[in-house]
Amino acid sequence: MATEASPSTKLFTRAEILNVNALADAKNDADAPFLMIIDNKVYDVREFVPDHPGGSVILTHVGKDGTDVFETFHPESAWESLANFYVGDIAEGDREIKNGDFAAEVRKLRDLFRELGYYDSSKAYYAFKVSFNMTLWALSAYIVARWGQESTLANIVSASILGVFWQQCGWLAHDFLHHQVFQDRFWGDLFGAFLGGVCQGFSSSWWKDKHNTHHAAPNVHGEDPDIDTHPLLTWSEHALEMFSDVPDEELTQLWSRFMVLNQTWFYFPILSFARLSWCIQSVLFVLPSGQAHKPSGARVPISLVEQLSLAMHWTWYLGTMFLFIKNPLNIFLYFVVSQAVCGNLLALVFSLNHNGMPVISKEEAVEMDFFTKQIITGRDVHPSLFANWFTGGLNYQIEHHLFPSMPRHNFHKIQPAVASLCKKYGVRYHTTGMIDGTMEVFSRLNEVSRAAAKLGKST
Structure with missing residues (x-):
């Protein structure tokens, strides 16, 4: 309960x-709250930041109303801390908030x-999902162990299956680390370390x-790290502000401008290296x-378990290639194919989730309630057996953002x-097909x- x-x-x-x-003002003054x-x-959470279990995310709501984000992500016991x-x-007469009725509902x-x-997970469902993933891993390893020394095609097939395995492990680690599966956060973090660290x-x-x-x-803009990809991929005009003070004769020489102007052509090549970038x-x-x-x-704080999980990942991954593939060109091919397949499969889903949807300024975010912000920036993808599997349930992106600790099988x-x-409150709820959604991203x-x-033609 809140403090009396x-x-x-x-x-x-x-x-x-x-x-x-x-936040920016307070950072410049060591005594500012x-x-x-x-x-x-x-x-005043300044002294709490180093001990906050969620890390620096707490800083995103300095100078804001954090009621709904706090209640969405924290257990009841967090009120005590x-x-x-x-x-x-807040003074009695100043407690109304914008869109209060919608947020209340x-x-x-x-x-x-x-x-x-x-909010109760099916342990049988997640046992099946983990077992299915381990089967993909075993199949990939069997193919490269059996035919890796003699068949380039076998290496490509094995690497492709490995890329799918990684993508699906990413979705499962996401579920466990959001504590959708276990109420005891220790077990969620442990499975997250295995599926996200050792496997992925x-x-x-x-x-x-x-x-x-x-x-x-x-x-x-300026707060969400998932859209902070400029100049490789630029998702809003907000990110182009850096060009406004650059003289036109210098503008054409900027590598970043070249990337922005041609980003649709570079989209899939960039995604091919996305997974490797995240691993690094x-x-x-x-x-x-x-x-x-x-x-x-x-x-x-970084635990030894987490460091070991990454060491184990690179040990089995590199060990598989050098143990079962003798041809250096095939080793390189296996590495590139596995990275590119996973990178594209992961990033295609990430792009569907939010890219191409409204990008809002910090000023707009302060005035907007938490739930509206989650809904208008997300895109649902029509459900099907394939879409539900391929996206790891994140085709219900809006529902996930509203209720992140709810297991995916209940969305x-x-x-x-x-x-x-x-619909009742006139809040835009956008849903589309996978192909149409991808076309919206390109648009x-x-x-x-x-x-x-x-900007380059302006004077």
């Missing part, structure tokens, strides 16, 4: 707290879904640090100096209620390219 106020409690107005530049609103109470940083209340849905048992090669801490921030600020980022993140770029208080039960509520890339071209 006393007669001497300090009162704040919402205007005093809500400030898009609050990191204030946020949760359930109409004000907390939060109480240590309570500094006051989403909260009621969340409570109803809990009562209906939709992704650091759990790196993933949580990045992914939790994405959930807290989806498609918010993971390894760097768990090294002793891997978080040197972050403020000391925002660095995430189909709640989708009609979510869509109906959005958005083209729009940004044309905008960049116009």
Whole structure:
């Protein structure tokens, strides 16, 4: 429960707290508070940042109302820790928030879904999913062990299956690390370390640090790391602001502008290296100096288990290639094919989830309630046996963002209620097919390219 106020409690107005530049201003002053609103109470979380289990994601709601993001991602026990940083209340007459009725109804849905048992996972379902993935791994290993020395085709087939195995492990690690499967977070983290670290090669801490921030600020320019891919891929005109002060004669010489203008052509080649890039980022993140770029208080503790999980991944992966494939060209081919298949399969789904949907500014994000932000920036993909499997249930992207700890096998039960509520309040709920959604992604890339071209022609 939230902290009780006393007669001497300090009162704040919402205007005093809500400030898009609050974090930047406070960082320049070592004594300045990191204030946020949760359930109409004000907390200074500056001293809590180093101990926050979710890492630096907590910084995304400094100067904002963090009520719904807090309740969405934290167990009831988290209120006890939060109480240590309570500094006051929002004044009684200033407690109305924009879209309050819509947000209130989403909260009621969340409570109803809990009562209906939709947050309870099927252990048999996840046992089957893990077993299926291990079968893919075994099949890939068998093919390369049996025919890898003599058949280039066998190496390509084995590497392709391995790429699919990695993609599917990514979705399962996602489920376990979102604590969709086990209420005990120890087991969720342990399975996440195995499926994400040993199998997939992704650091759990790196993933949580990045992914939790994405959930807290989806498609918010300057805050969501998933759209911070400029100049390789540029998703909004916001990212083109860097060109506005560059003289026209220099503009044509910029490599970044060249990439933006031609990004639709480079889309699939870039995706081919996406998985390798994330693996490298993971390894760097768990090294002793891997978080040197972050403020000391925002660095995430890295366990020996996590470091060992990545070491085990690269040991079995490289060991498989050098043990069963003798031809150096085939070793290189196996590496490239496995990376490219997984990179494209992962990134195609990531792009469907949010790319091509509205990108909002920090100023807009401050004024928008948490749930509306999740919905208008997400894209659902029509369900089918293939789509549900291929995307790991993330074709229900809107439902996942609203209720991230709900197991994927229950999303189909709640989708009609979510869509109906959005229609009632006029909140855009976008759903499409996989091909149409991918075309929307390309259309958005083209729009940004044309905008960049116009900047180059302006005087």
